[in-house]
Every structure is written in structure tokens, then in C-alpha cells.
Amino acid sequence: MSMLDVRGIILHFRGVAALSDVSFRVEPKTIHAIIGPNGAGKTSLLNCISGVYRPQHGTITFDGRDISRLTPSARTKLGIARTFQNIALFRGMTVLDNLLIGRHVHQRTGVLGGGLYWGFGQREEIEHRALVEDIIDFLEIQHIRKKVVGTLAYGLQKRVELARALALAPRLLLLDEPMAGMNAEEKEDMARFVVETAEERGTTIVMIEHDMGVVMDLSNRVTVLNFGEKIADGPPEEVQRSKLVQDAYLGEAPELFA
């Protein structure tokens, strides 16, 4: 059974059609890339999955359950997490605090229990801290654990954002351009972390990415959008050969795909 099954999504903003009849499936423990030219509707599609947008038609099934009508927070509780194209962290807080906030949806202590702290609150905090430290170790950000996020380099902030998404312990992770604006070395690091997230932690990943090298190297399957329509779907090599994709996406520079 597919982990995520998107069927017949139609999304329009008044007269503008953002997505017209888009369907695709994501298999468990795979890296699924969504590519397409600017304005193709990639981020809109991600927003539909995470629940920020409500499509006018179509269904989204996650683990056999229809989640089309659920709020974003309800979807998060089911195990869907995301990162944003523009970093959305609490800039004035430390890396550690940002990650602990990522654990918030899983916290059971109430205002009273947390306020009293000793006993259940403390036990729970230790539990969450242990999970967060595991992620810090996984993403190799020990040295910035106590640094304020706003003071960090851009590449590191992107890594912290991934860490916070992982803190939610998601089964499905939506990444919106995780490597945008990075230098070659940072990209290489991030690519390694994305692969390891899928392999080591068994997380399914849906990723929007512009860097074709990265897409071809990392993903198991690629969905191509153009003007809100799906024009191709398949393993990277197959998509790469598709004439339709080359025309739509790459225009006159097919050598980019090489």
C-alpha cells in the first residue's frame, strides 16, 4: 500500500488554476522528488498535503486514511512534518529550544504538570531531550546546540530546520527546497542527511528541489509538474528521457539533465 495517495487534486484561487487534476503516489521509505518550472504548483501541492490549502476537489490518503478534511495540526499528529522554502525558525531562541518546540505536539504534560515540573513533567522533558539529542547527533550540530538561531550561517539554519522537522518524529517528511541557496559543500552535507534520514530513520520523503544533480542522485521517483498539471511521473532515468519534460522544464538547455 502506498504511504501517500494523492488523487485528482484540483486547486484554484478564484479564477487562477494552481493545480488541475494532479494524482500521484508515494511509496513507503522512498525519496520522492517533485520538480517543475517556477509557478508549476509545487509548493501549492505540498501545502495541500500538509493541510495549509484545502483543494476544491480530490482526496489525499495517508496510510489508508483520508486526511483531506483534517487541519494541519491534526496531520502533524499523524506523522507529517515539513520544512519551508524560507526558513521558519524562532530566530531569537537557541537551536535546542527550537528542537524542543518541535516535540511540542507529542507532549502530554499540561499547564499544571509542566508548571509544577517535578515528577511527570521532569520525566517527560528528559524523554524529549533524549530524542532531540539523538537528532542533534544525527545531523551533526552538537557545536551549535546552545547558539541562538539568528546568529547562525544560512546553511546551518537550513540544517536546524530539518532537525526541527525530524523532532516531530514524522513518518512523512515534506521538504521544500532543502538545498536552495547553499554552496556546494553545504549541499553535499544536506544531500547526505536526506539520504540518511530515509535509510537510517525509515522516514518517507517528498522533496521539492531545483538542483537536477541532487534530484537524479537522491530520489527513487520523480513527479514533474508544469502549469499545475502533472506531465510525467516515474523513476529519475525515465523522467530524464521524457521529451515532454525536456521541452517543458528545461526549455532549450537539455544538457542540464546530463
Add this chain to the structure above:
Amino acid sequence: MTTDGTTVSSLDRLGQDDTFPKLLVRNARTMPDKVALREKEFGIWQSFTWRDYHDHVRDFSLGLVALGLQPGENVAIIGENRPEWVWSEIAAQACGAASVGLYQDSNLADVAFVIDHCDASVVVAEDQEQVDKILDLLDKLPKVRWVVFTDPRGLRKYQHEKLIAFTDVEARGRALAAERPGLWEANVARGKVTDLAIISYTSGTTGFPKGAMLSFRNLLGMAMNLHAVDEKRPTDEFVSFLPLAWIGEQMMSLSTALAIGFTVNFPEETETTAENIREIGPHVMFAPPRFWESMTSTVQVKIMDTTPFKRFMFNLCMPIGRKVADLRFEKKPVPFHWKVLYRLAYWGLFRALRDRLGFTYIRSASTGGAALGPDVFGFFHAMGVRLKQIYGQTEISGISCIHRDDDIQSHTVGVPIPETEVRISEQGEILSRSPSVFLGYYKNDEATAKTVVDGWLHSGDAGYLAPDGQLVVIDRLKDVMKLADGTQFSPQFIENRLKFSPYVKEAVVVGHDRPFLTAMLCIDMGVVGKWAEKNRISYTTYTDLSAKPQVYDLLQREVDLVNEKLPDAARIAKFVLLYKELDADDEELTRTRKVRRGFVEERYREVIAALYGDAPEVAIDTTIKFQDGKTTRIRTTLLVRKLTMGRAA
């Protein structure tokens, strides 16, 4: 003391526990619940007691037996400083095998050479990065039977019949222990003090690395002899952050830690080292000059950025600390009022500064491997960190000389540790002899024969013994030059000392095959210019400033200071101040700012002729080239200053 002295050596204080595995068993018996190792992981210092340490080594060692490791074979280890690194080493030794440490940042060619040359049958690699290196090379390494990895991350999908996890080896060891009880104890008991313990590969400046074979007697003898003059205590904390393949780290984290029983701490990541040192607050530290230098410059940069009050306190207290440190260097009593001032400075600055750097509890700090400038040296002494210089090489298990607590001088490397003799050969080479001199280079008898002659280890370093018996290291022997009468000197050694003066930007010492030494100095325009302004000396250009008699007087005092510390025969007799700075654009310096000696001597041959002539001055008429290709003509008269201390005088 003679070599017969070994029968009453410091090593005897260890009694029957004279190998690493035996010491481990002893410590697990005498202090089972004391913390032996700590590793920061998941943001918390995770502790291993001596019992845990012992159990891991026992399991892994028996696991190696189960994998078929035979006595006399070797185990190569590559990775960051982690508990598994030291466990693997002692486990191998308990099997009767020697351990060979590899530098974790070595390139493929070096890794391949060392693993193949040392005939390793098992390689313990830390993580995916290191495993990838080894697996890539495995075709060329037929002698390797197993590759053990300690961190499984990223390796889940690897399928290779020679690859096995550290924990799986331990599990095999536990199974074997159940099958054959008493095997571990028998293996440990079999070890002898004369057994080969480690092979330490040193990167030669030419050719392939050479593997120095060191026995337990070498390593533990050195540790105990060092301990005799630089005490360590079981309650001490030590942070292990330099490569474990390096003899200095072996000496601290293994030999000394096992013999004394102090706690070894491994930082979380390389990037967090400074922070982790502060958390631990070590009592003992050993690091090369670059560590101390970078710490000094970090402090100086931070002081520039801090609040005016803190900067004021720093500038107020630091000179007090420096003054007291200088008095101590000169072995003069510290007057009462300076003691009071120092106390105030301690509360005002040094206490906080030491806490920041993690030096609150430091008792033994040492530096070695290269020269450390007196300024940096004084900086640590000012704040009360009694930094000592050490001298030694891998072939003598690490150390042969160290400063004593009451006799620390920035330009020497101390006196020999017990059971160690140091003398200077007729060629001026530093020779040493002790029970810690190595067994020889692995599979390289030719090199061994060249290095150890009649029991004396030839260091390849030139040096001399100061009148008070302190050893002074000059330079590598091959860089040393000779005066016409055969007296040796190292131009670089003298130039470096001249350049420690803030007024001297560059220095070139001349004297090869000549009757005496002379120097050409370039003043530091900024510093000398400021000094001139303060002393109301007017000047126009660099050429003008460097020709002022007052400037000559100033520089003469600096040269005299350097001369005082040089042996009589190798003192500077005359010097000139050059009319321009040496410049890489004029090809006088390399791009890394090293003097191109031959070129400079050719270019300034008139000046040198004047230095060795009788004329008090020389007329210069030359053109110099600017970066943009323009040239300008310089006509000036260069004074030659004679020094009373020099031999020509």
C-alpha cells in the same frame, strides 16, 4: 645513571603490573567504580568506570581471538578519539598483538601504505568515512582479514564478508568466554614487559613513513619517569583531543592514564573541543604550540570586541601578571607589593580568564614539538598557568626532557627526565639514551642502524646544552650552517629570536664559511615609527628612519638581548639596518614569507662585503621595483654597527 639503572627504575613502582592489559586488570580490581573514561554524547558526559573499561576490553579482545587474531600479528586502528579506540588497542595487546594507530585525516595513499607495511590482519575503523577508505583499498590489502567498525551509521546497507560491527565482535568474545573460562586471564598473564606494544608511524620529511616499534617497557618507563618530575594524580582529569596515533597522546591517554589511573575525557566533536575542555577543567594538558598560540590569539581578539570595562581590566592586570612571570623566569624573589598586586590581578582578571579557558584547575601544562614564542609563553605564565616545554621524539617513547617546576625558561626545553642521558655529538646533534629508546623501525633495519648507534638515539636535531644544563634545540641538523672555523649555527634559529622583537620585521643572518656572524635587519616601520614619534625623532621615509643613529641604538639593544642567550662562538658581531623591507615582489621572500637566503645574499653582496670589511659605512645606489612595475632609485649611506659581544670586536 647507566642503563643498569633499569633494575631500580621508576618502572618497578608498577610491580608485576607491567603491561597495559595487566594495569587495566589492576585498576579494575583496585578502583572498579572510579570513572576511567568519559565521552560526551547526546549532550551528556557518559562515564565508563574502570570495571566497564576492563569488561569492554576483555570482550573485544576475546572477540578478536574468536576472529582468529594470533599473537605476533598487528591491529591497525583509525578514527577520532573515542573509548573504542583505546579499548581496541589494549584488546589487541592482550591477544599478544601490537596496535598501530593511523591518523584519521590521512589520505588514501598513506593509509594503504601503513596498513600494508605493518601487516595488519585486523583494521578497526570508526565510521563510514574510514570504512569507505579501507574498503576501497581492500583489493590492495590482501593481509587484512577483518574490518571492524564502531559506528554503524550509514553502514546498514554495506554487505562485505570482511566487515563486522564492534558490538558483534564483543558478542563473539562473550560467547568465547562462556566456552573457555579463564582464557582472558591466561592471555593477560602471558604478556611481558618486553613485548611489542605499539608501532608508531612517523611521517618522514622524505620518503615513506617509518614505523617505530615501542615495547611496554619503553612506554611505561617513559610515563613513570615523566611522572617522577611532573606529578600526575589518580584524581586528575585529562582531555584527549589530539590524534591517538600520535606518541604524545599515547603517552597521556594510555601509558600514564593506565599507570596513574586518572580520568581521560573524549570531546563530543572536534568543533566542540574548546567548550568541552572548559566543562572538564583538566588538571593536566599537553598540546603542541599551535594550540597555545590559537588560544592566545582568540583571547586577544575577544578582548578587542569586549566591553570597555573588561578591556580596561585586561590592560590593567595583564602587565602585572607579565611582570611577576618575568621575575619568576629570572628566579628573582617576587617583592611583597608585587605579590599583593598579583593577588588583586588574580581576582580582577586571571580567575575569570582561567575559568573561560578551562584552566581553573590546571596543574601541569606542557608544550612541545616546535618552538613557542616567548610572548605566548609569557601570556600563560602571567595568568598563573605554569606552561613547560618538553622535548623528545617518537623513538624515545615521546619525551626525554622537560622543564622542572622551579626552572622554566622560554628558550630552553628543560633537562632530561630520570634514567635519561642527553649529550651533544661532535656534529652538534642531540643524542639521547634511556630505557625508553625504541626497539627499532618495523621492517627497516637500515634506518634503525642509522638512528640508534651504540645505544644512543640520533635525533637529527641540532642543539646545545646551556651552562645550567638546560637543553636548547636549534634546528634540524640539515639546516645548520658552519662558520669558517667549523662552529655551527642555525641562521633560522637566530633569525626567529631576532624576530621575536617587535622592532624587527625581518632578519637575515649571514656567516656560512665566514669568520663571524653578521645580520641584516629590516625594522618594523609601524612599531619603530611610533617609537620615533614618542621620542621626538623626525623622519621621512623608511630609508631615512632606518638610517637614524638612535634607531641603530634601539636595535642594538635588541640584538644584544639575543646575543646574551647565544653561545659565545655564534654571536652576531655586526649588523646593518636595510634601507628597504624584504619583499616577495622583489623575490626576496617566498609567498609564505620565508627568506630566500641565496637570492638575498646575492642581491645585497655589497652590504655583506661591507659587513665583513673594515669600513664603518657603505654607500648604496640602487633601484627598487614597486608592485605596479614602477621603479625608484635609492641613494643612501648604510651604517655598519659593531657589537661588543660579537667575536669580531
